[in-house]
Amino acid sequence: MPTVGFIYPDHAAEDDYPFAERLLGYRFSLPVEHIYGTDLHAVPELLDLGSEQRLADGAALLAKHEPDAVVWACTSGSFVYRWGGAHEQVEKLAAAAGKPASSTSFAFVRAAERLGLKRVAVAASYPDDVATLFVEFLARGGIEIVAMSSEGIDTAAEVGRLSPGAVIDLAVGHDHPDADAVLIPDTAMRTLGVLETIEERLGKPVLTANQVTIWEGLRLAGDVPESGQLGALFRWR
Incomplete structure (x- = not known):
């Protein structure tokens, strides 16, 4: 079964991920592991939340799931690094996980491109x-x-x-x-x-955010399914 691991900050709406598993007919495993910091939407705190060490810790937690790809499931904790820094963030996450990696911010850009x-x-x-x-x-x-x-x-x-x-x-x-x-x-x-x-x-x-994050992870894992319940992004072939 294709597996995509998600590093999720603190707790808020992580139940969207098992919900997506159900909507996709349990054909994919979408495990979530948490890292912790302040949940404040402020630039210094977001830079700390998305730091190299915190994401490496998240990758280590996901290792037991043997994911095919890993995604940093946090928009603000990735775009706050700006374009170049967000690329570096993902590259370091991929190195730590030993798997293809991305973040929610890049997921938005790629999903928009996919839909034209x-x-x-x-x-x-x-x-x-x-x-x-x-x-x-x-x-x-x-x-x-x-x-x-x-x-x-x-x-x-x-x-x-x-x-x-x-x-x-x-x-x-x-x-x-x-x-x-x-x-x-x-x-x-x-x-x-x-x-x-x-x-x-x-x-x-x-x-x-959670929709494009899941789509991006499945894309990296090489298998984006069609679904009539996850928006136009999952209906576009």
Whole structure:
């Protein structure tokens, strides 16, 4: 069975991963191991959270699962390193794990490329300064941002407590008519259960952090399945 290991910071919405296993018919193993630091959405804390040693510790925890690929399941803890630093972060993680590796930030860029998205709206839960760094990262990846909103939520724990209805409202309320898709960049937010509802409401693709992270891991492992329950990204062949 193909196995993708995920390094997840603290605890918030990690139940999206076993939920994805179920939606994919238990054809894949998606184990999650946790590393710990502050869950504050602030640049110094995020740089510490995504540090080389913390990710090496996460890779060591995943080793028992014998993953085919490893993904750092944290958007802010990767894009905060900027484009070049995020590449270096992933290279060091791959070396520590001895497996292909990536991060959620690169997953967004590659997923947008896979769907042919050129212009997007960003509906971020982060404070404005952190959300702006995500926009800069996307732009470096060749994606035009036509609208960006930031909810100003300070911690991942608060994001993890958002109701399904609040997540839907966040996405729908921050669409833009010129956007090819809406991007929701926080792995602390449970989104897999409402993806189809949001896409139906908007009539366009929606990319969310846990969705693209899982897709990226499966891509690295060499087997992205079709699914009618994980958004346009998993329906596009």
